[in-house]
Amino acid sequence: MSMYEFFPFMDGEGADLRDLFIRRCQYKTIIKKGDNVRLYPQRHAFLNKGLLKIYMSNAAGNERLMWYIQEINPIPYNCSFGKRVVAEIDSEILYIKREDYLDHIISSRGNLETYIERVNKRYFFCMQQVLNENIYSCNTKIYSFIYQLANVLGKKIENGQIVIKNLPSRKDIASIVGTHRSNVTRYITELEKIGIVEKRKGLIIVKDLKALEQLIDQQEFND
Amino acid sequence: MSMYEFFPFMDGEGADLRDLFIRRCQYKTIIKKGDNVRLYPQRHAFLNKGLLKIYMSNAAGNERLMWYIQEINPIPYNCSFGKRVVAEIDSEILYIKREDYLDHIISSRGNLETYIERVNKRYFFCMQQVLNENIYSCNTKIYSFIYQLANVLGKKIENGQIVIKNLPSRKDIASIVGTHRSNVTRYITELEKIGIVEKRKGLIIVKDLKALEQLIDQQEFND
Numbered sequence: 001m002s003m004y005e006f007f008p009f010m011d012g013e014g015a016d017l018r019d020l021f022i023r024r025c026q027y028k029t030i031i032k033k034g035d036n037v038r039l040y041p042q043r044h045a046f047l048n049k050g051l052l053k054i055y056m057s058n059a060a061g062n063e064r065l066m067w068y069i070q071e072i073n074p075i076p077y078n079c080s081f082g083k084r085v086v087a088e089i090d091s092e093i094l095y096i097k098r099e100d101y102l103d104h105i106i107s108s109r110g111n112l113e114t115y116i117e118r119v120n121k122r123y124f125f126c127m128q129q130v131l132n133e134n135i136y137s138c139n140t141k142i143y144s145f146i147y148q149l150a151n152v153l154g155k156k157i158e159n160g161q162i163v164i165k166n167l168p169s170r171k172d173i174a175s176i177v178g179t180h181r182s183n184v185t186r187y188i189t190e191l192e193k194i195g196i197v198e199k200r201k202g203l204i205i206v207k208d209l210k211a212l213e214q215l216i217d218q219q220e221f222n223d
Numbered sequence: 224m225s226m227y228e229f230f231p232f233m234d235g236e237g238a239d240l241r242d243l244f245i246r247r248c249q250y251k252t253i254i255k256k257g258d259n260v261r262l263y264p265q266r267h268a269f270l271n272k273g274l275l276k277i278y279m280s281n282a283a284g285n286e287r288l289m290w291y292i293q294e295i296n297p298i299p300y301n302c303s304f305g306k307r308v309v310a311e312i313d314s315e316i317l318y319i320k321r322e323d324y325l326d327h328i329i330s331s332r333g334n335l336e337t338y339i340e341r342v343n344k345r346y347f348f349c350m351q352q353v354l355n356e357n358i359y360s361c362n363t364k365i366y367s368f369i370y371q372l373a374n375v376l377g378k379k380i381e382n383g384q385i386v387i388k389n390l391p392s393r394k395d396i397a398s399i400v401g402t403h404r405s406n407v408t409r410y411i412t413e414l415e416k417i418g419i420v421e422k423r424k425g426l427i428i429v430k431d432l433k434a435l436e437q438l439i440d441q442q443e444f445n446d
Contacts (some may be wrong), residue, residue, distance in 0.1 A: 058354035066350070102336065107330040113325065123346050129353045131281035134401060178357060206300070 008067035021046040024096040037085040044101040045075040050091025055084040065175040141177035141217040150206040162206040231290035244269040247319040260308040267324040268298040269272025278307040288398040363442040364400035372431040385429040
């Protein structure tokens with residue numbers, strides 16, 4: 001894969017926590033597609049089923065899509081971050097008391113190490129975003145995001161083709177890679193012209209993942 | 224202060240850990256100005272005296288100055304991050320075993336909460352960097368950095384003026400705010416022309432901190 005590491009998906013990290021959240025569950029709720037997930041200062045939340053998007057804002061109120069949380073994952077707890085959590089598909093959330101969560105972590109050195117690893121993974125991703133922001137060109141970022149979508153959310157069909165249902169909106173793609181919406185349209189159309197993807201209503205088919213990967217590797221830096 | 228939050232200094236967060244590092248110290252060392260601080264996978268390090276700079280690299284090897292660590296602070300432990308830690312002035316480092324550090328955290332819920340706060344502070348800063356990167360103009364970033372330097376590392380002299388000794392190199396300032404070196408020279412010269420700062424060999428005097436703050440508040444967004 002390319003030197004551009006862009007993997008805004010939290011996936012399957014929370015298997016070790018699922019038991020805890022089911023056992024100590026205070027409150028369980030279904031969030032409909034497009035609705036916000038409520039976060040509470042004294043509770044930790046867990047995505048048991050579905051897919052969530054995390055938006056963050058800076059002090060000036062500019063909001064940006066930062067990442068996706070896949071099912072079987074704790075929802076990062078940082079109420080102060082100007083964060084908005086939105087269901088990308090219907091999603092099931094479990095809540096436990098914050099004390100139960102903390103007590104679980106301090107119950108063993110291993111649990112703490114798992115917790116640290118999980119936090120560092122997010123922190124590492126965030127750091128990479130800073131380091132890569134002005135280095136990679138806009139099309140590299142868009143191609144890489146589609147490549148990751150295919151790997152993470154895509155379903156294989158015949159001839160090694162991959163279908164991505166629920167393709168994120170152009171607005172969301174622009175937000176997560178840090179570009180304008182018009183660039184998203186432009187570069188996806190380019191991928192279509194050279195036969196790497198095919199757009200259909202609400203979905204995209206990646207016809208040649210290997211060619212997409214090679215294209216990303218050939219991209220030049222922005223500088 | 225301005226809506227642009229840029230505070231790349233870890234300061235005095237580690238007072239609660241100092242005892243632990245002194246008590247369990249395995250190894251103590253002095254790092255000369257400009258030299259690298261060694262990090263080990265099985266040890267945690269603590270800056271007891273001095274000032275450190277943390278550089279991070281992306282997968283392509285592009286390095287950037289990310290922040291400063293002031294004395295009485297643990298040195299973030301993430302050996303996998305392509306990180307380089309450099310002494311900005313002669314610095315004293317204490318090392319303890321990783322297990323001792325983890326055991327300290329899990330010894331109470333309060334210690335874990337302090338640890339989480341410390342990690343979140345870094346994570347929050349990093350997140351803000353992503354969110355602000357393309358929003359604030361280059362001069363806002365440079366002015367804000369000098370404002371923070373004055374507050375954190377500056378020493379008050381007569382008439383409310385503030386001296387910043389060991390002014391970071393233009394290269395470091397450019398790296399930390401994400402711009403070119405020529406911009407640093409240009410905007411510091413502008414500050415000098417309007418009488419807000421005065422440059423002397425190896426130091427800078429902020430003559431009017433209030434005026435600098437107002438200037439930052441008046442900056443327009445990049446967009």
